[in-house]
Amino acid sequence: SQKIEQNSEALNIQEGKTATLTCNYTNYSPAYLQWYRQDPGRGPVFLLLIRENEKEKRKERLKVTFDTTLKQSLFHITASQPADSATYLCALDEWTGNQFYFGTGTSLTVIP
Amino acid sequence: DSGVTQTPKHLITATGQRVTLRCSPRSGDLSVYWYQQSLDQGLQFLIQYYNGEERAKGNILERFSAQQFPDLHSELNLSSLELGDSALYFCASSVGTSGRDGELFFGEGSRLTVL
Numbered sequence: 001s002q003k004i005e006q007n008s009e010a011l012n013i014q015e016g017k018t019a020t021l022t023c024n025y026t027n028y029s030p031a032y033l034q035w036y037r038q039d040p041g042r043g044p045v046f047l048l049l050i051r052e053n054e055k056e057k058r059k060e061r062l063k064v065t066f067d068t069t070l071k072q073s074l075f076h077i078t079a080s081q082p083a084d085s086a087t088y089l090c091a092l093d094e095w096t097g098n099q100f101y102f103g104t105g106t107s108l109t110v111i112p
Numbered sequence: 113d114s115g116v117t118q119t120p121k122h123l124i125t126a127t128g129q130r131v132t133l134r135c136s137p138r139s140g141d142l143s144v145y146w147y148q149q150s151l152d153q154g155l156q157f158l159i160q161y162y163n164g165e166e167r168a169k170g171n172i173l174e175r176f177s178a179q180q181f182p183d184l185h186s187e188l189n190l191s192s193l194e195l196g197d198s199a200l201y202f203c204a205s206s207v208g209t210s211g212r213d214g215e216l217f218f219g220e221g222s223r224l225t226v227l
Contacts, residue, residue, distance in 0.1 A: 001181035034215065043114065043202055043218030044155070089155065093210055099168045099211065101143065 001028065004103035006090060009095055012109045021075040021106045023090035031093035033073050038087045038105065042078055047088075048075075080110045117141065118203050118219035128225055130191040133222045136203030137184055143167070143205070144186040145216060146178055150199040161186055162209050193226045200224075 005024045011104045013019050025060070032051045037046035050066045050073065057064045063076040077084050087105040115138035126132055135142050146158040157170035161180035172178075175193075182185040190197060200223050204216040 039137065041200075041221075041223075043116075043204075044216075045114070045218070048217035049215065087226050091216075099157055099170055100160070101157055101170075102147070102155040 004092065005091065005099055006021050006088075007105075007106040007108045008102040010107040010109065012111060015080060015082060015110050015112050017080055018078040019080050019084070019089050019108055019110070021076065021108065023073040025071050025103075025104055026093060027090060028071070029068075033064075034091045034094065035062075035064055035073075036089045036091060038089055038104075040087075044089055044102075077108075082110045082112050114219065115174060116203060116205050116217050116219035118201075118222050120222055121220065122223045122225075124225045124227060125162040127176040127193055127195060129193050129223065129226075131193065132188065133188040133190070133201050133203075133224075135186045135188070135203030135205075135219060137186070137203075138217050141207050141217070142184065143179055144184070144206040146172075146188050147204065148199045149202060149221075150196075152205045155202065158188070160210075167209060188218060189226070193224075195226050198224055198226045210213035212227070 003026045021104045034049045035047045040042040048064045050064045061078045065074045087107045089102050089105045114213045117136040140179045142163045145160045147155045158172040159178050160168040164180050175191050178188045198223045204218045206216050
């Protein structure tokens with residue numbers, strides 16, 4: 001069955017450091033992958049989309065990589081700030097592009 | 113503000129009852145998605161509609177049903193409610209037929225508590 005795994009443990013890092021979050025998937029061949037941020041009790045908010053033919057994508061302090069051979073995406077937040085504290089979700093589609101699945105998310109806390 | 117409106121924000125009901133959750137998508141978006149989020153689980157895909165037609169079905173229970181109306185708003189009906197149905201229910205919308213066309217915009221959710 002399809003499976004999307006993110007860092008199961010919460011991630012705590014010091015302000016100013018780079019946070020790296022992992023998204024691994026099995027039994028998918030997604031054409032793209034998306035990352036979202038979710039604050040407690042709120043709906044997820046879109047951050048970045050990366051397609052299978054793109055190795056890396058950047059947006060301000062965010063960087064996403066997509067390795068279809070390893071079936072993995074890495075999400076980096078550089079110069080992290082306490083305001084970056086949230087749960088980060090990766091999402092991708094199954095092969096028909098119809099069902100859009102989310103990982104369980106990684107909780108990030110940036111310590112001042 | 114994502115532009116997606118969900119009502120009600122909070123709902124408390126008893127086991128065995130039936131509730132309806134409502135979602136108005138962003139202006140211009142034709143796709144509506146429903147997700148369930150429990151404390152110990154991530155976002156579980158339930159169902160997707162595109163321009164009034166069911167497009168994809170996920171892990172939606174037979175006790176749950178949904179529809180998208182001509183004005184593109186959608187309703188999720190949950191019946192014979194059980195304690196385990198207590199969760200946050202999110203609606204999301206997108207322009208195209210799937211997330212590969214671009215991002216999903218999420219509402220703030222409807223928190224359902226079944227007592």
